[in-house]
Amino acid sequence: MDFTFSEDQYLFRDSVGEFLRNEVTPERIRAGWESPTGRDDALWQALTELGVTGLTVPESHGGLGMSAVDFVLLAQECGYVALPEPLVNTALVAVPVLQAVGGELAATWLPKVADGSARVVCGLANNQLAEDAHVADLLLWCEGDALFALHPGQFTARANASVDPSRRLYAIAIEPGVEPVLTGAAANAVGGLAMRRGALGAAAQCLGLAQRMIDMSVAYTSDRQQFGKPIGSFQAVKHHMANVAVRLEYAKPAVARAAYSLFTDDPGAQRHVAHAKLAACDAANLAAKHSIQVHGAMGYTWEVDLHIFMKKAWALAGTWGDSGFHKACVMDYLMYDDARLGATGTFS
Amino acid sequence: MKLSFSAQDETFREEVATWMGENLTGEFAQMRYRGGPGDEHVFVEERKAWERKLHGGGWTCIGWPEAYGGRGATIEQQVIFNEEYARAGGPGRMGHIGETLTGPTLIAYGTDEQRERYLPGILRGEDFWCQGYSEPSAGSDLANVKTRAIKDKDSGQWKISGQKVWTSLAHESEYCFVIARTDSESVGNKGLGFFLVTLDQPGVDIRPIQQMTGTSEFNEVFFDEAVCADSDLVGAPGDGWKVAMGLLGFERGVSTLGQQMLFQNELDEIVRLAKVNGASQDPALRQRIADAHIGLRIMRYNSMRMLSGGGDDGSLQKEAMIYKLYWSSWHRNLGKLAMDVMGPESEVLDAAPYELSRLQAMYLFTRADTIYGGTNQIQRNIIAERALGMPREPRG
Numbered sequence: 001m002d003f004t005f006s007e008d009q010y011l012f013r014d015s016v017g018e019f020l021r022n023e024v025t026p027e028r029i030r031a032g033w034e035s036p037t038g039r040d041d042a043l044w045q046a047l048t049e050l051g052v053t054g055l056t057v058p059e060s061h062g063g064l065g066m067s068a069v070d071f072v073l074l075a076q077e078c079g080y081v082a083l084p085e086p087l088v089n090t091a092l093v094a095v096p097v098l099q100a101v102g103g104e105l106a107a108t109w110l111p112k113v114a115d116g117s118a119r120v121v122c123g124l125a126n127n128q129l130a131e132d133a134h135v136a137d138l139l140l141w142c143e144g145d146a147l148f149a150l151h152p153g154q155f156t157a158r159a160n161a162s163v164d165p166s167r168r169l170y171a172i173a174i175e176p177g178v179e180p181v182l183t184g185a186a187a188n189a190v191g192g193l194a195m196r197r198g199a200l201g202a203a204a205q206c207l208g209l210a211q212r213m214i215d216m217s218v219a220y221t222s223d224r225q226q227f228g229k230p231i232g233s234f235q236a237v238k239h240h241m242a243n244v245a246v247r248l249e250y251a252k253p254a255v256a257r258a259a260y261s262l263f264t265d266d267p268g269a270q271r272h273v274a275h276a277k278l279a280a281c282d283a284a285n286l287a288a289k290h291s292i293q294v295h296g297a298m299g300y301t302w303e304v305d306l307h308i309f310m311k312k313a314w315a316l317a318g319t320w321g322d323s324g325f326h327k328a329c330v331m332d333y334l335m336y337d338d339a340r341l342g343a344t345g346t347f348s
Numbered sequence: 349m350k351l352s353f354s355a356q357d358e359t360f361r362e363e364v365a366t367w368m369g370e371n372l373t374g375e376f377a378q379m380r381y382r383g384g385p386g387d388e389h390v391f392v393e394e395r396k397a398w399e400r401k402l403h404g405g406g407w408t409c410i411g412w413p414e415a416y417g418g419r420g421a422t423i424e425q426q427v428i429f430n431e432e433y434a435r436a437g438g439p440g441r442m443g444h445i446g447e448t449l450t451g452p453t454l455i456a457y458g459t460d461e462q463r464e465r466y467l468p469g470i471l472r473g474e475d476f477w478c479q480g481y482s483e484p485s486a487g488s489d490l491a492n493v494k495t496r497a498i499k500d501k502d503s504g505q506w507k508i509s510g511q512k513v514w515t516s517l518a519h520e521s522e523y524c525f526v527i528a529r530t531d532s533e534s535v536g537n538k539g540l541g542f543f544l545v546t547l548d549q550p551g552v553d554i555r556p557i558q559q560m561t562g563t564s565e566f567n568e569v570f571f572d573e574a575v576c577a578d579s580d581l582v583g584a585p586g587d588g589w590k591v592a593m594g595l596l597g598f599e600r601g602v603s604t605l606g607q608q609m610l611f612q613n614e615l616d617e618i619v620r621l622a623k624v625n626g627a628s629q630d631p632a633l634r635q636r637i638a639d640a641h642i643g644l645r646i647m648r649y650n651s652m653r654m655l656s657g658g659g660d661d662g663s664l665q666k667e668a669m670i671y672k673l674y675w676s677s678w679h680r681n682l683g684k685l686a687m688d689v690m691g692p693e694s695e696v697l698d699a700a701p702y703e704l705s706r707l708q709a710m711y712l713f714t715r716a717d718t719i720y721g722g723t724n725q726i727q728r729n730i731i732a733e734r735a736l737g738m739p740r741e742p743r744g
Contacts, residue, residue, distance in 0.1 A: 001357075001423070218736050222739050238733070238741075241736055242729075245735055250646050254645070256649075331634045347351045
């Protein structure tokens, strides 16, 4: 048993994390709000050159062949900076979906993901809207019992503006005559895989978002003075942040566990992902709630950066399965007559 | 990352399960699932006998090094032992304070003489220990202890006088580790000593405190020139705080495993009850049961993470700081959930005059979880200041 990430996994996280923190500043995010696509081609290019877009692509297709466990730490870093680009979607969802479909589709597109010559994203009709369909060279779209691999021109994408101006969401209508690449049980299986992967990505990003909000709040309350003292010295303020810190720290291994389950195809993976999504979104929501409170009125302004991270957290909580969806998964397990209860099964 | 046990570990599991199946029988069978939180007053003598039985099988102090009579069990084996112990319904351990607190503290800070004198009794399930920390004026402000230890010039022995309070299981114990002021001029966490005190002596008076459960798990302990040999001082005079805090570190290590397995048994009982009485059909209760399940899984994952070497960015240390706040809040909620799942029956006693059902006792007991061992408020101060680096509050 070993419930830790390796030295290499941390080193990789640190180096990419440093790049993201330097490059993806709140100023750059705000600039994206004003641009028509909301996407920063120079940034995507830089990420490509760093090799991160192809991390999860198998080595046989020019990638690094990293697993969900390797990538999940990186997804946290993406959350920490509220990265608007669809890196988590591509690496954690679209690439495994391509692999699952296999054949010519995978052979054609995986190398392009790896070398950065194409952007591939995956969307679920269950999410209603597709993220980043407007910049996708290939949109993998799961709808009902069908999986489509859509090129621009094979669908229309109607923009739905998001409360989080960094998120670009589209209603998808497939042009008549476009055939799915998978149907029936095979398509359903891939749809389930996409849901689990997307939920894990959202959960991991929520961990990073929560950490960012804590860091901002600790910095602000250490600086802001009232009654002649930093407000962070008052228990009423620090207890809020302590509660967030506990929630966050305890959500981390749930996310790690879920990543490991996807990596090992654990039969309990769906439930482990549900745990992770619930725990991580809960931490991010609590971080948002208390961070805005300790920022006082400043936290409610457009000018202060806090809302960048709060809005992303709120959005991620509602997508790739909301809390009701994931909690139902846990409840069904517990109430099922043959559920394996009992003190054993630490990893069940 | 590898979230599974090895074949060797599974063989060990078989060994534990077989032993429990063969031995938690006969006179011991009545204690299955008993003696846990809020239920400590039951089967006391029988549970002490059970400790000796465990020793006979080599199942006490398994995490201690072999040199001190333990098995030098790996973390995995300790996890598995606790899983199987709880699965079999093994009763609440009488010897846990000695095994998980006194033992590791003496191994880390004690002298050879102290280890030779005290470890065998703990190992054999013959000597039981209690913790003499809190005092009437030293609760959250633990460093404000007033109990003093004065060294008698003629005998060379220490004479301890003062009062401890909320001392769990003192009335069932042979020994108490006591923090007392060796330097009468000192204040705060300076000038303290950590003493191993024999309770059966004229200078010690133990008075059980009746709790709102109607039973007594904790006590007031009065020391009036109680005698303690100089060789029973752990560390030097003035080292008491360091040793006391080192001990609290052990409290948040492997000793958490047994606790979590007990929690699992409690939660399972609630789930079973909910299925039987229909509470599982109530959407609000179902949600809370799911929340409780998730909370406990997370607690177990975190212990696994901490025990397998920590997390990133110093979270091993953070983990130790946040554990108490997390489990106590979770357990308090579990108590309330148990009552809500029981429904109207939650009010009805098992028997007059004041016999509580296991879940009722658990509910009442969990009202204390967020208080003892450092209140939630104190924990939050520590987390905010030490883990998050927020500005310190002026003290003193």
